[in-house]
Amino acid sequence: MKKLCVVMASIVTLTLVATTLYIVETSSNSIYHIFYLLLALLNTVILYVSMTTTESEEHQDYVTLEQIAFKDALTSLLNRRAVDNFIDKIIARCERDDSKFAILYLDMDNFKSINDTLGHDVGDSVLVGVAKRLRNLVRGNDVVGRVGGDEFVIILDEINESSLAFITAERVIQSFKKPLNVNGHRISVSFSIGISIYPDNGVYRLSLFKAADIAMYQAKENGKNGYKFYTNELDDRVKKSRAMNVALEQALVEEQFVLKYQPRVNFNNCTIQEAEALIRWNRPGKGLVAPSEFIPHAEKSHVILSIGAWVINEVCRQCRVFCEQNRPTQISMNISLMQLKDPDFVSVVKKAIDTHHIDATLIALEMSESYLMQEAEEVIPVLHKLRALGVKLAVDEFGKGYSSMGYMKRLPVDTIKIDKSLINEILINEKDKELVAAITALGHVMNMSVVAEGVEIDKHLQMSRLLHIDSAQGFYLAQPLEADELHAFYETCNEKIS
Numbered sequence: 470m471k472k473l474c475v476v477m478a479s480i481v482t483l484t485l486v487a488t489t490l491y492i493v494e495t496s497s498n499s500i501y502h503i504f505y506l507l508l509a510l511l512n513t514v515i516l517y518v519s520m521t522t523t524e525s526e527e528h529q530d531y532v533t534l535e536q537i538a539f540k541d542a543l544t545s546l547l548n549r550r551a552v553d554n555f556i557d558k559i560i561a562r563c564e565r566d567d568s569k570f571a572i573l574y575l576d577m578d579n580f581k582s583i584n585d586t587l588g589h590d591v592g593d594s595v596l597v598g599v600a601k602r603l604r605n606l607v608r609g610n611d612v613v614g615r616v617g618g619d620e621f622v623i624i625l626d627e628i629n630e631s632s633l634a635f636i637t638a639e640r641v642i643q644s645f646k647k648p649l650n651v652n653g654h655r656i657s658v659s660f661s662i663g664i665s666i667y668p669d670n671g672v673y674r675l676s677l678f679k680a681a682d683i684a685m686y687q688a689k690e691n692g693k694n695g696y697k698f699y700t701n702e703l704d705d706r707v708k709k710s711r712a713m714n715v716a717l718e719q720a721l722v723e724e725q726f727v728l729k730y731q732p733r734v735n736f737n738n739c740t741i742q743e744a745e746a747l748i749r750w751n752r753p754g755k756g757l758v759a760p761s762e763f764i765p766h767a768e769k770s771h772v773i774l775s776i777g778a779w780v781i782n783e784v785c786r787q788c789r790v791f792c793e794q795n796r797p798t799q800i801s802m803n804i805s806l807m808q809l810k811d812p813d814f815v816s817v818v819k820k821a822i823d824t825h826h827i828d829a830t831l832i833a834l835e836m837s838e839s840y841l842m843q844e845a846e847e848v849i850p851v852l853h854k855l856r857a858l859g860v861k862l863a864v865d866e867f868g869k870g871y872s873s874m875g876y877m878k879r880l881p882v883d884t885i886k887i888d889k890s891l892i893n894e895i896l897i898n899e900k901d902k903e904l905v906a907a908i909t910a911l912g913h914v915m916n917m918s919v920v921a922e923g924v925e926i927d928k929h930l931q932m933s934r935l936l937h938i939d940s941a942q943g944f945y946l947a948q949p950l951e952a953d954e955l956h957a958f959y960e961t962c963n964e965k966i967s
């Protein structure tokens with residue numbers, strides 16, 4: 470629009486100047502000369518003013534465009550492009566001055582669940598709140614940027630010692646111990662932080678980012694809400710760990726996981742049929758891999774959710790097969806903490822039960838005592854929802870860690886599984902024997918059934934029975950078996966328990 474005005478003003482000016490020249494040539498009346506000259510002068514002024522305002526508006530447009538190009542629209546922090554430019558500049562300067570700088574790469578630990586449970590608007594406000602808090606944590610010449618959905622960087626310019634990076638990372642962790650106040654919600658946020666230092670961990674922007682990313686990954690694996698400096702040996706570890714994740718995901722796609730079933734025998738009635746599903750990885754070239762070699766790894770990433778969902782579905786499918794064979798069997802399976810904390814967990818269980826049309830009471834979920842006690846407040850509501858579906862719940866590895874009686878009373882569980890480390894001691898250690906007797910009595914007072922795990926010899930079985938334990942599983946009775954071997958076992962197990 471402004472440009473059009475300039476063009477029009479230019480045309481009018483030229484016409485007026487031409488008319489003035491024509492009149493000067495053809496007329497002797499000087500009033501006309503002066504009048505036309507004044508008009509031409511006025512128009513030139515208008516032309517000048519509109520040209521300068523157009524220029525300044527163009528400049529304004531340019532500034533706005535520059536801001537859009539370099540600022541993150543949501544948080545007003547520097548965006549990825551600006552962060553890249555800044556790093557390139559300080560690399561050039563540090564090279565000249567022989568100085569150092571640090572990149573702190575921050576990945577939010579729980580952003581997905583905030584978005585999933587509270588919605589994207591709250592998620593956006595959390596990012597804005599995080600940006601504000603981070604800005605207040607750093608020195609004036611340090612730079613904070615947002616380089617991905619929930620990923621931030623802090624660039625600490627001109628550091629002499631890596632201790633400043635350490636202090637800043639520590640300050641971030643401490644500062645976020647206080648929840649954010651967002652639209653009336655108190656939201657806890659934490660970060661895993663990877664730190665790389667120029668020139669110790671790389672002399673190019675990309676290598677520095679890669680080093681910080683590797684360190685961040687390690688901080689996540691170490692249990693999140695912490696920081697890690699990059700080291701060369703970390704590089705190796707993280708490469709192996711990422712390769713393992715890829716292999717596990719591929720194993721799911723290529724159906725390399727299998728379940729074995731370890732029968733559990735009820736002392737009073739051998740016909741009550743129960744078994745625990747135990748996963749194995751039929752890894753090409755490596756044979757059957759035990760869960761201890763891959764479950765702890767899967768539990769450090771989201772892969773455990775996919776593996777867990779596969780186990781739940783497979784157990785329900787097998788349960789259906791047993792029902793169709795007129796051999797209804799209660800199958801229990803092990804559940805990791807991350808599964809229980811997954812907002813979709815209850816619906817994953819429900820969907821598997823519905824898909825295979827099974828009675829929910831034929832499914833039991835085993836959860837280890839250690840995490841149930843540590844995370845009781847968070848998981849108790851989930852346990853109630855699972856119970857409402859009809860599934861049975863068990864505390865696994867009981868006696869291995871510590872239990873709070875307060876929580877035991879509140880946990881809506883049906884079964885206590887006494888850990889094999891205690892069962893192994895009942896013949897040699899009087900105190901352990903008494904402890905097992907006390908746990909059994911306690912379980913019964915709370916209307917729970919009690920299972921002995923790790924029954925390896927006949928005497929374990931006899932002693933468990935004497936201590937009024939309800940049922941037992943262990944190598945003495947049977948190793949984990951194929952699904953179709955289970956019922957042949959039940960038909961012959963009478964000899965062992967009689």
Ligand code: C2E
Binds near residue numbers: 748761
């Ligand atoms: P857990 O739930 O305590 O399972 C019992 C483990 O003890 C199994 O090892 C079983 O084979 C072993 N066991 C059974 N009887 C005896 C015995 O008499 N003596 C001894 N020494 N051991 C016995 P497994 O199959 O290697 O499983 C180890 C752990 O891996 C399980 O401990 C469980 O925590 C985890 N796990 C297994 N399957 C799954 C799964 O599908 N999902 C998850 N999240 N974890 C699983």
Ligand code: MG
Binds near residue numbers: 745802803835865
């Ligand atoms: Mg178990």
